[in-house]
């Protein structure tokens with residue numbers, strides 16, 4: 001079953017357009033949503049949540065159309081945009097008392113067990129929470145109202161490596177039962193190498209690729225060779241850099257002809273992002 005199925009989302013802001021954005025997330029998995037600043041990640045997430053009016057497109061969550069079942073589906077979604085700063089002077093307990101009234105299936109036992117698991121003290125004020133604790137508080141809220149789909153916009157940014165690792169472990173443990181699915185956007189590609197099952201890559205409002213992580217990585221090759229070898233592959237490269245040792249360039253695996261005999265390796269997600277972004281600039 002699909003936790004999330006989005007088809008042909010279009011939104012025109014004039015200077016920026018989401019163009020036929022489509023991708024699917026299977027229930028019980030983690031999808032990382034990557035793309036450069038301004039690529040359209042937040043706009044896509046807001047479209048999924050019906051927070052902005054789309055020009056066209058269809059969003060289905062857990063098999064139901066968001067347009068027709070928004071109130072019902074919002075009970076099953078936990079969404080966080082990094083920050084609950086309006087309530088900074090309230091204590092956790094007081095804020096939870098307000099939030100929980102919105103949810104039909106609120107489970108106090110689950111809430112207290114997540115507070116304990118995430119080492120959150122109800123008597124702390126929101127202002128006193130670290131960035132990592134705020135993310136965990138958001139998760140505790142989402143999980144206590146029975147959210148089956150977590151949509152998180154840059155949940156790990158601003159966290160130190162230990163707090164990030166801790167959160168990624170929590171993400172992995174949450175999807176283990178097969179009931180919960182997570183879509184999260186990030187710039188920190190190493191987080192995805194560690195924890196994502198699927199990767200969706202957006203660039204300039206268009207989905208470049210959405211695939212199983214291994215397939216995603218395998219669909220690109222990073223070539224390195226002597227500058228004299230560059231001419232035979234130049235046209236096929238997404239982009240390349242030249243330095244005193246030769247050149248390094250990214251190519252789609254389907255475009256690589258083994259007869260070229262140029263050294264090829266699997267690129268990291270970061271290299272895929274960097275070289276893909278470079279194609280919009282002039283070649284060096």
Ligand SMILES: Nc1ncnc2c1ncn2[C@@H]1O[C@H](COP(=O)(O)OP(=O)(O)OP(=O)(O)O)[C@@H](O)[C@H]1O
Nearest residue numbers: 013015016035036037038039040041042043044187
């Ligand atoms: N309400 C709005 N009105 C007009 N343009 C908007 C609006 N919201 C976002 N945009 C534009 O849409 C584009 C994509 O922004 P978006 O926030 O979706 O990118 P992003 O991939 O989340 O970027 P970042 O990684 O920097 O958060 C940007 O050019 C932005 O200026």
